[in-house]
Amino acid sequence: MISEELNELLNRAYRYSLSLTNNKDDAFDLVQDTYLKLCQKNKPLVISYFITSLRNKFIDNKRKEKTENNYLNIRLTESENPRFTPEPYLEILLLELKKRDREIIFLSIVEEYTAQEISDLMNIPRGTILSILARTKKKLKGKLEEKKKVI
Numbered sequence: 001m002i003s004e005e006l007n008e009l010l011n012r013a014y015r016y017s018l019s020l021t022n023n024k025d026d027a028f029d030l031v032q033d034t035y036l037k038l039c040q041k042n043k044p045l046v047i048s049y050f051i052t053s054l055r056n057k058f059i060d061n062k063r064k065e066k067t068e069n070n071y072l073n074i075r076l077t078e079s080e081n082p083r084f085t086p087e088p089y090l091e092i093l094l095l096e097l098k099k100r101d102r103e104i105i106f107l108s109i110v111e112e113y114t115a116q117e118i119s120d121l122m123n124i125p126r127g128t129i130l131s132i133l134a135r136t137k138k139k140l141k142g143k144l145e146e147k148k149k150v151i
Contacts, residue, residue, distance in 0.1 A: 034053050
C-alpha cells in the first residue's frame with residue numbers, strides 16, 4: 001500500500017505534469033518516468049526536488065521530440081484537480097497563453113507556490129514572475145468579462 005505522503009507527492013506531481021503536457025497519458029508517463037529515475041538513483045522524494053526533476057524531464061523530452069521533428073499536439077483535457085475546475089471557455093483561454101505564462105499561473109494558483117518559489121524553480125527573476133502573474137491575471141480577467149458580455 002502506498003503511503004499518504006507519497007500519494008500526495010505523486011498527485012501534486014501529476015497535476016503539475018498535466019499543466020505542462022495538456023495530456024493525461026503523457027502526464028502520467030512523465031510522473032512515472034521521474035519517479036522511477038529518482039528511485040533508481042536513490043534521490044530524495046520531496047516535492048521541490050521531484051517537481052524540478054519532472055520539469056527537467058519534460059524539457060528533455062521536448063528537446064528530443066524537436067530533434068525527431070515530432071511536434072506537440074495541444075489537446076484540451078479535463079483537469080484532475082478537484083480544487084481547480086475551470087469552465088470550458090476558461091480552459092480555452094488558458095491554452096491560448098504562452099506555455100511559460102500558463103505554467104507560472106498553474107504553480108501560483110493551483111500549487112500555491114510563492115513568487116520566490118516559482119522564481120527558484122524556473123530560474124526567472126522574482127520581479128519577472130510577479131509581472132507575468134499580474135499581466136496574465138489581468139489578461140484572463142479581461143477576456144472572461146468580454147465572454148460574459150457576449151453570453
